[in-house]
Amino acid sequence: MDLNFYLDVLKNVFLPFNLFMAVFGVVIGIIFGALPGFTAAMGIAILMPLTFSMTPEAGLIMMGALFAGAMWGGSVSAILINTPGTPGAAATVLDGYPMAKQGRAADALRESVMSSFWGGILGVIVLQLFAPPLARVSLMFGPPEYFLLAIFGMTIIASLSEKMIVKGYMAGFLGMLIATIGMDPLLGIPRFTFEITGLVDGVMLVPALIGLFSIPEVMEIIQLHGSQEEPIPSLKNVKIGFPTWAHTRRLAPTYLRSSLIGLIVGILPGAGASIASFMAYNEEKRASQTPEKFGTGMIEGVAAAEAANNAVCGGAFIPMLTLGVPGDSVAAIMMGGLMIHGLNPGAELFTTYANVTWTFIFSLYLANVLMLLFGLYCAPWFSWATQTPRHILAISIILLTTVGSFAVRGSMTDVYVMLGFGILGYLLKSHGFDVTPVVLGVILGPMAEKGLNGTLSISHGQNTLWFILKRPVSLILIGFTIVALLIPYFRSRSKKDVFASEEPDVL
Amino acid sequence: MFPINVNRKVSLVFMAVVALFFGYSFFYPPEVVAFPRFLLAVLFLLCILLFIRPGDLGKIKVTAFLTRPKLITAAFMVGYVALFPFVGFFVTTFLTVFAYILVFERTARLKGFLIALGWVALLYVAFQTLLFIWFPEGLLI
Known part of the structure; x- marks a missing residue:
């Protein structure tokens, strides 16, 4: 890729329509994030159909911008009304709301947008640096590796499940089972269609995602109808503005540490922004000279949580774009969007469709800058979104x-x-299941089946296990899977179980 | 309001799903259902594990599952989807939004009317005018 290529990509990013979609995505994302009950995943799932008639670049720019905007937007309601707008902002509540109660709402909002910006930018830098080499590694993958990758993805998704681990596995395998509905990839025979013609082509991913992520949230939102809303602190005539250089320099280690945590968690399939922000918050508390003050309105607490949840964006896209294994639910939905546009994850995205992919990656820088500007100068306007009546949101x-x-x-x-x-998602959620493993199971199921069929075919069904064990990449993936299987054991031994113990109920 | 352990019931429901798919798998050649049967076997084992060790998370509040606002919302959702292809986009959307707002805010007639009208206009412009996605016309329009 030469300089001219990157100039072309930049030109693409700044095409008037693409620029408009970035602004639209960020604004809608912030509003969706600020509305309690609306999540980034839901926002992208609902608005994805709008992108079908656009160019892939414009569609991806809008979805990426929406993701970035929503991740920060969640902190607006977390800080102002003590309700995280998105699960990723749950840790922001711990110090953000006490700050607002002390009359420092503007400071908390400024810090949340600044740390979101740094987290987002660092995430994109790492995505830019690591995605192309990882995509080249994917060229070494054959059917056995794809089968093992899907199994590894499933294992780690369930291991990191924020609720009961057995249920995480059950949800994941249920998703894989759902993915077997429709045409069998080997002989082309329709399976498990229960005589329903519409299921012959299988379960369409996008409507399934819309239902799984939206309908359970509608039920959660309407359940809160009539409950006493927290009045928002007055932000009239409040100008947030940029922080001082000294302030930024003081918090730079927090930004860096938390962003790295967010990135690593983002790369792991199934581990979303809420896990990242709690881990970063705990780490910040551990590193602090005054850990006892956390929870009383420490600006470092807000910075850690927000930098981590925005860094998740970049991290989650790395395995999604290169290996087809989404890092979290939003990346899973965006993968569905990619496929609708005829783009399949893997090395092809960085060769044949390099222009589209790099336009998307570069647009994430723009999205973070736009998020920063809207956050610093328009936060008081967005704060009113948190007061929208629940029944209006539901309908x-x-x-x-x-x-x-x-x-x-x-x-x-x-x-x-x-x-x-939607009904399935609601039933699962109300019985203590996470819906994310279901979605990732639906995505990883076909990968696993094709991989297994391919492995059996090229090994001629004889000594298949030995055939797999002879391949170095397969061995590495088996090693990762074993580690993932051991995670619950180590977690149960750990005294600081950041995944479950401190997390309050989130919307 | 009394808590009940539901994880055992959940595992039984999953077992029923597994049994349904397993029974149905005999209608297909074995190579076509080899992978689904592997998944079914794993799911079955997980169901047994959940049944044996349901854990504390099996306790959920029964009342949180179906409440009046949730039932109303579910009814509106199913009704909207059911009427959408027959009555058409404009009428169904307008009436659904207007009626739903009135159910929750009895006196907000003008507000409900304006919001309903706003949603119809917004969706019409976004999908039909800009994206050329044609909604069902239905009986009336």
């Missing part, structure tokens, strides 16, 4: 999910699929 989601699912192919079948998955 809005119902409309958007139905119309959005219909828009996928102009077919009511997709709307029924969305509704069916």
